[in-house]
Amino acid sequence: MKTREQEFSESLNDQRSIWLNGKQVRVLEEDAFRGAIQTVCNLFRMMDDPATQESVAYVSPTTGEWVHQSFHIPQSIVDLQKRRVAFEKWSEATDGMMSRLSDYARSRLTGWYCARNQFSTYDSAFSEKIARYYQQARDENRFITVVQRDVQINRANQYDPQLLRESGLLHITRKTQDGIYLNGAKMIATAAPYTHDFLIYPVVRLNESQKSVANMLIVPADSAGLHIVCRESFAKSDLEKRDFPLSSQYDEMDALLIFDDVFIPWEYVFIHENPEAIWAIKENPHSICLGYHQAIIRLKTKLEFITGLACKIATTIGATQFLHVQEKLGELISQVETIHACIIASEAEGSMTEEGVYLPRGIAIDTAKNLGTTFYPRAVEILQLIAAGGVIQTPSSVQDFQSPISDLMNQYFRGADVDAEKRTKLFKLAWDVIGTPFASRSELYERFYSGDPIRNRAGQYLSYDTDKLTNMIDKYL
Ligand SMILES: Cc1cc2nc3c(=O)[nH]c(=O)nc-3n(C[C@H](O)[C@H](O)[C@H](O)COP(=O)(O)OP(=O)(O)OC[C@H]3O[C@@H](n4cnc5c(N)ncnc54)[C@H](O)[C@@H]3O)c2cc1C
Numbered sequence: 001m002k003t004r005e006q007e008f009s010e011s012l013n014d015q016r017s018i019w020l021n022g023k024q025v026r027v028l029e030e031d032a033f034r035g036a037i038q039t040v041c042n043l044f045r046m047m048d049d050p051a052t053q054e055s056v057a058y059v060s061p062t063t064g065e066w067v068h069q070s071f072h073i074p075q076s077i078v079d080l081q082k083r084r085v086a087f088e089k090w091s092e093a094t095d096g097m098m099s100r101l102s103d104y105a106r107s108r109l110t111g112w113y114c115a116r117n118q119f120s121t122y123d124s125a126f127s128e129k130i131a132r133y134y135q136q137a138r139d140e141n142r143f144i145t146v147v148q149r150d151v152q153i154n155r156a157n158q159y160d161p162q163l164l165r166e167s168g169l170l171h172i173t174r175k176t177q178d179g180i181y182l183n184g185a186k187m188i189a190t191a192a193p194y195t196h197d198f199l200i201y202p203v204v205r206l207n208e209s210q211k212s213v214a215n216m217l218i219v220p221a222d223s224a225g226l227h228i229v230c231r232e233s234f235a236k237s238d239l240e241k242r243d244f245p246l247s248s249q250y251d252e253m254d255a256l257l258i259f260d261d262v263f264i265p266w267e268y269v270f271i272h273e274n275p276e277a278i279w280a281i282k283e284n285p286h287s288i289c290l291g292y293h294q295a296i297i298r299l300k301t302k303l304e305f306i307t308g309l310a311c312k313i314a315t316t317i318g319a320t321q322f323l324h325v326q327e328k329l330g331e332l333i334s335q336v337e338t339i340h341a342c343i344i345a346s347e348a349e350g351s352m353t354e355e356g357v358y359l360p361r362g363i364a365i366d367t368a369k370n371l372g373t374t375f376y377p378r379a380v381e382i383l384q385l386i387a388a389g390g391v392i393q394t395p396s397s398v399q400d401f402q403s404p405i406s407d408l409m410n411q412y413f414r415g416a417d418v419d420a421e422k423r424t425k426l427f428k429l430a431w432d433v434i435g436t437p438f439a440s441r442s443e444l445y446e447r448f449y450s451g452d453p454i455r456n457r458a459g460q461y462l463s464y465d466t467d468k469l470t471n472m473i474d475k476y477l
Contacts, residue, residue, distance in 0.1 A: 003048050004141055005041040011196065012037075014222040018193050018255075020230045025428035027193045035249045036098070037194050043090055043101060044141065051340075056086045063139050070106035070294065071138040073114055074358045080293070080347050083107075087297040096212045096302025097250040100190040101446060105144040105199055109134055111287030114357045122277035128268050133218055137197070145195040146291075147257060148203045149451075151185045161209035170200070170259055171212045172273070179265040180272075182217075185258045190445075192228045192255035195221050203282050203451070206275035216271035216276045219257075227258040234437040242398040245429050247438035254441075288465070289359045293346060295450065296368040299376070300339040302446075306330040306379045309430055313387045316423055328382045335375045342368035362404055366460050373453035376446035382465035384434055391431045394424050 001011075012027050019025070019125075020032060027033055045050040047066050069086030072079060090101055107448040112119075113134040116127040137144060150158060151168040152233035158167040165171060170184035184201055201216040219226065236244035271277045281287075310332055314320045320329075346360035353359055384391070394413070395401070401409055401421050413420035435440050447453055 004044040005048070006233045007141070008041060008044055008143070009037070012194055015116050015224070016193075016222040016228065017226060018228045018230065020233065026252070026371050030193075031237060032230070032235045032251070033193050033253060035238070035247075036191070036252050039094060039098060039249050040101065040143070040194065043093055043477055046089065046093075047141075056089050058082070060139050062135060065139065067138050067141065068103065068106065070103040071110050071134070073110060074290075075356060076348060076358050077347055079352060080358055080360060083290075083293070084343065084347065085298055087294045088301065091298040091301035091419045094250055095246075095305040096298050096300075096368060097246055097305075097442065098299055099449065100145060100252055102143045102145070102191070102195075103206060104291055104294050104298075105146045106137065108142060108146055108287045108291040109137060111290040112281065112284060114290075114353075114355050115284050115286040117355070118365060119271075119277060119280065121205050122280070123271060126270055126277075129267055132267070133270075142196040143191070143194065144197050144199055145191050146202060147189045147440065149187050150202065150204075151187050151256065159204060159206070159210060164210060164213055169213045170203075170215075172215065173261070179263055180215075180269055182259045182262045182264060183212075185256060187256045189228070189255045189257050191252050192257065193230065193253050194222070197221065198257065201271070201278055201281055205279055211273040211275055214273055214275040214280055215269060216278060218268040218270070219262065219264060220268075223262050223264070225260040225262040227260065229256045229258060231255065232437070234441060242425065243428050244432055244436065245350065245425075246432040246440070247436055251438055251441075284357060285362055286353065286355070286357060289346075289362050289365060292365045293343075293360045293452070296339060296343055296346075296365055296372065299372045299446070300336060300343060303332070303336045303339060303379060306376075306383060306433065307336055309426075309433065310379075310383050310386055312426060313383070313390070313430060316415035316418055316426060317387075317390060319386060325386055328386060332379055332382055335371075335379060338371060339368050339375070342371075342394050363460075363464070366456075369450055370453065370457050370460055373447050373450075373456075377443055380434055380439070380443055383430060387427065387430050387434070391427050391434055394427045394431070398424055398428065 011026065016027065017024060018027055020030065035117060047057045053066050057068055059071050060067040069083050072083055074080040074083060081236060090103055113130050116130050119126040120329065136142065140402055153168050157163055168185050170186050172180045173183045174181040189198060198219040198221065200219055202213055206214045231254050233251065234247055236248040238248060241248040271281065311329055314325050314329060319325045342364045346364035349361040349364065350358050398421060410420045413424055415423035450456060
């Protein structure tokens with residue numbers, strides 16, 4: 001019997017059209033994707049391994065096989081905690097550096113599946129279609145990526161009904177009895193080269209005159225006419241792992257998706273030209289709360305990792321006795337504990353929906369998500385302030401310690417409590433968080449992965465019950 005890891009690798013050997021450095025490439029033959037795919041394979045192995053199986057998976061009610069926890073419908077706080085453990089295990093395996101491992105997208109899908117009957121008012125076929133796909137994705141271990149945004153051509157008039165096509169928006173160009181044809185583009189699709197399916201819908205409020213773009217779709221990555229256009233690769237090879245420990249394993253590729261007359265069968269068109277339904281999809285609490293519960297658990301792991309790194313660096317250079325360094329390390333610990341508290345609060349203050357789903361509390365999740373957009377850049381800044389010139393003053397490679405002047409190098413690159421080689425490895429790890437292209441992408445991701453941070457924070461104000469707070473003031477007036 002094939003392992004899930006084998007099944008995953010073999011399944012990518014299809015007709016998908018991936019573009020990198022101006023050439024069409026095969027996903028399994030390209031160095032740029034090797035580290036990330038290997039990391040995903042290692043995670044899938046956890047579902048087959050009896051030692052880890054129970055913490056990351058549960059038994060499918062249909063097949064009796066182990067399937068990932070992100071598909072598990074929580075019916076109690078205990079179920080939610082099981083989901084948390086699974087997300088922790090996966091994020092700890094990459095120190096939170098890989099964010100789109102499909103567990104976010106699978107959780108979003110699970111949420112919409114739970115709420116499927118609410119959408120029957122818009123389309124009587126929605127419930128059946130999403131149920132079929134949810135079961136298929138769960139039991140076939142499908143890797144899914146959610147892609148919501150439109151290409152950044154001209155944000156001033158992009159949704160002008162007269163300009164929908166010129167604006168590059170993904171829209172229907174033809175319909176047949178069997179399905180629809182699509183043209184246009186979508187961004188950003190993280191993990192696109194090794195994804196099985198894209199789950200696509202727009203996240204803006206549309207009206208009837210814009211209905212040709214108001215669709216929710218499943219798009220298989222090997223669909224004819226679909227082009228996956230990758231950004232520059234930041235991946236380093238396995239041989240460079242000692243100098244670039246994160247870039248060599250965790251560069252999850254981002255891509256823009258171009259649709260050149262792509263056919264999608266009706267069974268994968270969950271919502272068809274319906275702005276109101278698309279808005280309900282975007283706002284659906286089941287999907288948002290389950291999806292972002294995973295996202296903030298991953299964020300916590302990443303902040304823990306940066307805090308550990310900062311503590312280690314401070315000790316290595318003998319800086320822990322300085323008050324301002326202690327204060328900054330304390331700030332990092334506060335970040336970790338704040339996000340941890342939000343996760344626990346979201347679970348403890350969760351509630352049962354009409355559908356019998358125990359959902360984490362959205363306000364606690366939103367709070368952690370919004371804090372994360374400033375916490376992470378600040379955490380990287382603190383790392384810079386503590387490590388200072390040390391991150392740049394390393395030899396060109398750990399390999400350099402094998403040189404004729406290695407005795408001298410061992411003397412001058414050492415730390416307060418570690419030898420020169422260990423200190424160099426530590427600072428190269430820090431550089432992969434602060435200064436490499438991988439590091440820059442990672443910071444940009446934390447700022448923007450859940451949309452525009454400014455509008456998201458404003459949204460928290462707009463949706464909050466501030467009357468309760470202003471009433472406290474009124475008694476003085
Ligand atoms: C590395 C990375 C990976 C990502 N991966 C994914 C993914 O896999 N799937 C996914 O769905 N998303 C993903 N995202 C998020 C997403 O694609 C966008 O980057 C994010 O939603 C922000 O939108 P934008 O980049 O188009 O910025 P824009 O919306 O173009 O914003 C640009 C600027 O204009 C301002 N602005 C634009 N419109 C308005 C407005 N109406 N009102 C006020 N201000 C406005 C913004 O505040 C900002 O300052 C990813 C993001 C990053 C950085």
